[in-house]
Amino acid sequence: MSEPILQVKDLRINFKTFAGVVQAVRGVNFELNAGETLAIVGESGSGKSVTSNALMKLIPEPPGIYESGEIIFNGRDLIPLSDKEMSKVRGNDISMIFQDPMTSLNPTMRVGRQITEVILKHKNISKSDAKKRAIKLLDQVGIPMPEKRYKQFPHEFSGGMRQRVVIAIALAAEPKLLIADEPTTALDVTIQAQILELMKEIQKTSNTSIIFITHDLGVVANVAHRVAVMYAGQIVEYGTVNEIFYNPKHPYTWGLLGSMPDIDSNSDELLRTIPGSPPDLTNPPKGDAFAARNEFALAIDYEKEPPMFQVSETHFAKTWLLHPDAPKIPIPEAVAKRIEGYLGKENVLNGEKTIRN
Amino acid sequence: MAKKLLEIKNLTQYFGSSKEPVKAVDGISFDIYEGETLGLVGESGCGKSTTGRSIIRLYDITDGQIIFNGKDVHSSKSANEMKQFNRQMQMIFQDPYASLNPRMKAGEIISEGFDIHGLYKNKKERREKVESLLEAVGLNREHANRYAHEFSGGQRQRIGIARALSLNPSFIIADEPISALDVSIQAQVVNLLKQLQKEFNLTYLFIAHDLSMVKYISDRIAVMYRGKIVEIGLADDIYHSPVHPYTKSLLSAIPLPDPLSESKRTRISYVHEDLDESASFYEVADKHFVYGTAASVKKWQNA
Numbered sequence: 001m002s003e004p005i006l007q008v009k010d011l012r013i014n015f016k017t018f019a020g021v022v023q024a025v026r027g028v029n030f031e032l033n034a035g036e037t038l039a040i041v042g043e044s045g046s047g048k049s050v051t052s053n054a055l056m057k058l059i060p061e062p063p064g065i066y067e068s069g070e071i072i073f074n075g076r077d078l079i080p081l082s083d084k085e086m087s088k089v090r091g092n093d094i095s096m097i098f099q100d101p102m103t104s105l106n107p108t109m110r111v112g113r114q115i116t117e118v119i120l121k122h123k124n125i126s127k128s129d130a131k132k133r134a135i136k137l138l139d140q141v142g143i144p145m146p147e148k149r150y151k152q153f154p155h156e157f158s159g160g161m162r163q164r165v166v167i168a169i170a171l172a173a174e175p176k177l178l179i180a181d182e183p184t185t186a187l188d189v190t191i192q193a194q195i196l197e198l199m200k201e202i203q204k205t206s207n208t209s210i211i212f213i214t215h216d217l218g219v220v221a222n223v224a225h226r227v228a229v230m231y232a233g234q235i236v237e238y239g240t241v242n243e244i245f246y247n248p249k250h251p252y253t254w255g256l257l258g259s260m261p262d263i264d265s266n267s268d269e270l271l272r273t274i275p276g277s278p279p280d281l282t283n284p285p286k287g288d289a290f291a292a293r294n295e296f297a298l299a300i301d302y303e304k305e306p307p308m309f310q311v312s313e314t315h316f317a318k319t320w321l322l323h324p325d326a327p328k329i330p331i332p333e334a335v336a337k338r339i340e341g342y343l344g345k346e347n348v349l350n351g352e353k354t355i356r357n
Numbered sequence: 358m359a360k361k362l363l364e365i366k367n368l369t370q371y372f373g374s375s376k377e378p379v380k381a382v383d384g385i386s387f388d389i390y391e392g393e394t395l396g397l398v399g400e401s402g403c404g405k406s407t408t409g410r411s412i413i414r415l416y417d418i419t420d421g422q423i424i425f426n427g428k429d430v431h432s433s434k435s436a437n438e439m440k441q442f443n444r445q446m447q448m449i450f451q452d453p454y455a456s457l458n459p460r461m462k463a464g465e466i467i468s469e470g471f472d473i474h475g476l477y478k479n480k481k482e483r484r485e486k487v488e489s490l491l492e493a494v495g496l497n498r499e500h501a502n503r504y505a506h507e508f509s510g511g512q513r514q515r516i517g518i519a520r521a522l523s524l525n526p527s528f529i530i531a532d533e534p535i536s537a538l539d540v541s542i543q544a545q546v547v548n549l550l551k552q553l554q555k556e557f558n559l560t561y562l563f564i565a566h567d568l569s570m571v572k573y574i575s576d577r578i579a580v581m582y583r584g585k586i587v588e589i590g591l592a593d594d595i596y597h598s599p600v601h602p603y604t605k606s607l608l609s610a611i612p613l614p615d616p617l618s619e620s621k622r623t624r625i626s627y628v629h630e631d632l633d634e635s636a637s638f639y640e641v642a643d644k645h646f647v648y649g650t651a652a653s654v655k656k657w658q659n660a
Binding site for chain 2 (some may be wrong): 219
């Protein structure tokens with residue numbers, strides 16, 4: 001296995017507010033290899049965006065505080081770096097695609113200049129070469145007539161085309177790591193499919209690592225190699241995409257998978273829901289943060305925080321249900337049935353007996 | 358067969374100058390039956406929200422007719438008739454942050470409808486009504502005294518639903534009611550809408566771009582493209598045997614929470630063909646209609 005290009009160790013981020021200190025990220029650990037895509041899923045307020053912004057050191061201080069932890073990128077910890085040093089990393093080594101393509105471009109600046117700006121800052125090349133490269137990038141992200149489009153303003157582009165421009169800017173300095181924070185949430189499904197194909201294509205040709213933040217599990221299944229499920233500022237389950245979708249262990253992951261309607265599901269039945277809402281992180285609950293919404297909660301969940309239990313070499317889950325002494329609770333029937341449905345379809349397609357590990 | 362609650366005939370809604378109008382809705386016709394949910398799907402800019410807003414008379418339509426319970430919605434009405442009509446038809450909006458007045462308490466937002474329509478005898482009755490509505494949508498009676506910013510997105514959408522229910526309507530237009538919410542909360546709101554439909558015998562027009570949720574909640578689905586309905590039919594038929602190439606392309610783009618099938622997905626892209634004058638609806642199966650010319654529909658069916 002290749003060396004990880006990014007390691008995040010025990011990252012904790014707090015925000016000081018009038019209502020008290022919000023513990024937005026509470027001890028997150030993960031790593032990422034070159035050419036790999038990690039999807040971070042979770043509800044709003046689960047800390048997924050704070051985590052990804054922290055990787056670029058985009059958390060404003062104050063009110064944000066890097067309480068503890070390390071972000072080791074290419075062998076160097078980013079947390080102690082000064083703003084000046086960070087500006088050499090941002091856009092060059094790590095770049096970011098934001099959710100809303102409508103607001104992440106400068107409306108008063110031609111699209112071409114927004115791309116060459118990045119190239120000229122980070123690469124030692126002439127203006128005319130930067131222009132050539134910008135036009136090539138526009139072409140690469142699938143924008144027709146790139147020479148003409150180069151001179152246009154963002155308002156002359158549609159939503160999907162703008163997101164392509166944002167991707168071109170993010171790729172301009174050939175970053176090793178691309179962070180995409182809900183890059184397709186604001187787009188239509190057909191455009192979303194095109195953008196996802198484009199990102200996978202780019203990853204194949206340039207071996208870029210991608211961190212993909214989303215709450216759409218369909219998108220996760222489409223792009224990710226590994227998945228981290230976040231809840232209340234912590235990663236509660238972590239594994240390969242097949243492990244998370246076909247062998248989920250955490251009740252929160254069961255809840256997320258169960259609350260998606262299935263194309264074949266019977267619409268007379270109600271959807272499975274996760275009752276209640278996420279906890280207030282100014283005062284995180286004692287024990288397991290998910291306990292109050294967990295129908296399978298054990299007495300210990302209200303007392304003591306569960307550790308990460310290892311399920312396989314690559315699969316971890318933070319729930320007491322995996323403790324050897326815990327009662328054996330099977331996956332809820334509706335979720336199990338759905339997984340079987342997917343795998344069954346697969347078996348028919350492959351003519352295989354079983355692929356479950 | 359259930360009774361037709363709403364008949365839409367050749368609904369046309371243009372915006373802008375009469376010389377070069379933006380044809381947001383370009384002559385669409387469909388019916389909605391009592392007690393059903395009709396899903397309206399399509400990409401942004403296809404005219405699905407405009408259709409909903411025209412039906413409830415938020416816009417003055419350019420042409421066509423909307424007949425609700427046997428009466429024309431857009432004919433001139435006295436203030437009194439207008440009130441009667443407004444009681445029957447209500448709307449739930451997409452953005453639960455923008456659709457609630459930040460300076461009003463939840464109780465005031467919900468009761469504004471009864472105040473206007475004078476639907477209570479005394480303060481006590483008014484308060485009881487607000488409380489029963491809050492409970493119907495899964496909130497507590499204590500929530501009546503809170504302001505909108507004190508609620509989460511899902512709770513706000515519940516207030517929007519309580520407001521829509523406050524006048525006992527028979528028909529509700531839900532314009533992307535869940536797209537601003539988290540997945541786990543989306544399921545709660547969709548379940549609530551289903552339960553309320555049973556309890557109050559409601560008819561829904563459910564506008565959305567999330568196709569898997571639409572399939573789940575709708576009895577029938579209409580697919581819109583560039584201001585026209587291109588295909589309409591029972592939800593299962595639209596999903597399992599689509600005919601129009603646009604519907605096929607739309608369905609092929611939905612990502613499923615199934616990594617193995619995702620790794621093999623092939624997307625069908627759609628190339629728009631201009632149709633000649635003879636284009637109209639063809640019934641390809643029971644209650645399943647496709648818009649096209651006789652020749653093109655035949656071609657699509659065999660494709």
